Amino acid sequence: MARKTTSTTKATPRKKTSTARKEAPGASVKPQKPIFRAGTWITLILLAALIGITVYLNRKKENTAEATPTSEEITYVFAATEGTASSIEIKPADSELVRIARNEQNAWAIELPLEAEANQGLAEAAATQISALKVISPIDGKLDVFGLDHPAYIITIKFSGDKQHTLEIGDSTPTNSGYYVRVDKDKMMITDLSGIDSLLQLVNFPPYLNTLTPTPTLTSTPLPVTETPVPSTESTPEATETPIP
Secondary structure (H helix, E strand, O other), X not given: OOOOOOOOOXXXXXXXXXXXXXXXXXXXXXXXXXXXXXXXXXXXXXXXXXXXXXHHHHHHHHHHHHHOOOOOOOOEOOOHHHOOEEEEEEEEOOOOOEEEEEOOOOOEEEEEOOOEEEOHHHHHHHHHHHHOOEEEEEOOOOHHHOOOOOOOEEEEEEEOOOOEEEEEEEEEOOOOOEEEEEEOOOEEEEEEHHHHHHHHHHHHOOOEOOOOOOOOOOOOXXXXXXXXXXXXXXXXXXXXXXXXX
16 A cells, blocks of 8 residues: 655745835835924914014114204204394284393393393203294295284394394294294294293383382372461441430
């Protein structure tokens, strides 16, 4: 009896594969996390906007500083070549005239409404306001629009250079930041409010050195004349003798 032989087949050894499998082309790739999240982008945008606003404000300040006129660009009502004020006269429309002037000793004295010594500090302060009067802007139009047809005050100023100028003061501006003024009945302009107000203080408060007290005036009141009765000097009729019979 023939033996059955079993054939044993040898298993072919498998090739060693690397632990890292190569992904087949076309296979889905696992999505990666974004480097910057949404919150980070918002923070960066806000930071950029903040930097832009800061730069804009800095440039605006620089432009404003450049636009602000310097002392060389300020226009004054009276040029420095006019000299210093030697006489200031203010005529209000509804009260008495006030005038202060420098005397022969170059000291300020009050000439009107009463002659008196002046407070040198107050008088000099008023004179300084004249040289510092600034022109805010020139104007043009009819006099009655600005209250210059019947000015509230007329200021006459004499300068050391033998020049004389007049300022007619009209209404104040709607914003109360200046006065409408006409110079020498020619040029009209808006001047600064504080300078004119300082000059107009001379009307209400003349710079007397000493406070003036009114001196009572003694007036003699004539006494009524009374006549004393005088006895009559007419002769009385003499008594007539009656003849005795």
